[in-house]
Amino acid sequence: MRTATVFCRLLGLQAIRITGYQFHTDALMLLFDVESRRGGLRCGRCGRRHRGGSYDTRPARLWRHLDLGPWEVYLRARLRRFRCSRCEAVVTEAAPWAEHASTFTREFEDVVSFFTQQTSKTVVSRVMKIAWPTVGTIVRRTVARRGTPLSQRKLRRLGVDEISYRRHHKYLTLVADHETGQVVWGGEGKSAQTLDGFFDALGEEASKHVELVSLDMSAAFIASIRRRLPHATVVFDPFHVVKLANEAVDKVRRAQVRALAGTADTSALKKTRWILLKAPENLRPEERYQLSLIGKANRPLYRAYLLKEALRAVYAARTGSAARRRLEDWLAWAHRSRLPPFVKLARTLRQHFEGIIAAVEHGLSNGRLEGLNSKVRLLSHRAFGFHSADALLALVHLCCSGINVPLPSDQRPLTEPYALIA
Secondary structure, eight states: OOHHHHHHHHHTOSSEEEEEEEEETTTTEEEEEEEEOSOSEEBTTTOOEEOSOOSEEOOOEEEEEEEETTEEEEEEEOOEEEEETTTTEEEEBOOTTBOTTOSBBHHHHHHHHHHHHHSOHHHHHHHHTOOHHHHHHHHHHHHHHHSOOGGGOOOOEEEEEEEEEETTTEEEEEEEETTTTEEEEEEESOSHHHHHHHHHHHOHHHHTTOOEEEEOSOHHHHHHHHHHOTTSEEEEOHHHHHHHHHHHHHHHHHHHHHHTTTSGGGGGGTTOHHHHHSOGGGOOHHHHHHHHHHHHHOHHHHHHHHHHHHHHHHTTOSSHHHHHHHHHHHHHHHHTSOOHHHHHHHHHHHHTHHHHHHHHHHTOOSHHHHHHHHHHHHHHHHTTOOSSHHHHHHHHHHHHSOOOOOOGGGGSOOOOHHHHOO
16 A cells, blocks of 8 residues: 555545655654645635636645644645636635635544533643634634534524623623524624524524514513514513512512511511522421411511412413413402502513413423523633633534534444454
């Protein structure tokens, strides 16, 4: 077997021809002169085939490839230039082993991206012997190459939520597919304009197939969805609805503590915050006893607790009609409860009545989004924060959008080593 053929198989590259090689022993570096075995020219930007001849030939360039043990491997080649009719500019031909404007082979970038899915960029930069910012650049190219475009996704059930990624009110808006559990889009900010960017990228035709959208009661998101998806059903996340009731209970508790300050009745309200917010099935015996004391000593606060539990019971209904009756009864009770926080909450929930019932009818919530948010926070903490939203979004797409990065060893058949020398 020829030496060039042996090296070509060791490198694991396709559609190339090795025309020469050099060993730099002092630097532990292998340098291979290569050329493409493909006929014709392709634009490095758009990939279009060029029928004519070349414009000129660029000086030799280097591409970093996967190491062979302690040896760093580089490919060297001269690429031709020509005028692309689609780009309407003089462009460099596409190299079959690398992306346009990249100084690394695709196999090298796949390994870097695989490790980045598992650990921090600092570890990856040390193992792969590249600069820390280069890891982020490679991740962005991998996401663009291996990610599924929005136009190719069949989106019917979406979830929208925001997450804080830095102090001083720095937010990301994430859109996920409930059917696959994957992040399909992300943008900086949490305004209606941010979510409009998703619908612009999705396109008017694909937007027509969206049936359900779950979200919290963010006015900005609601306005964008009502405007861009008038046919879709809006579902309000049960967790955020019950959270509003918990906040109303706590406001009533604090108002009662202030009103009864200096009296003997305040002793029954001490250390009751978490007891009032807990679900009844999670209360310990001593907490149940303290809750019964509240029912005897402070009727307004106990009424607030019962209102909160009655709202939770709406989501325990088996059918949408039963949930509708329970919510109507709850709104009437809250309006006449003489508890200002719950009167205000009743007005808010009446405005979003249909979205609350839709959560029961379709069994949809933002729980999947909350799980993805936890993973995004882990990615942010693992990197000790990000200076820009673009870097974090690229990592989110790499780790949370279903991108499967293959390793070179995945192509090797499973064979017992001893079977080869038997």
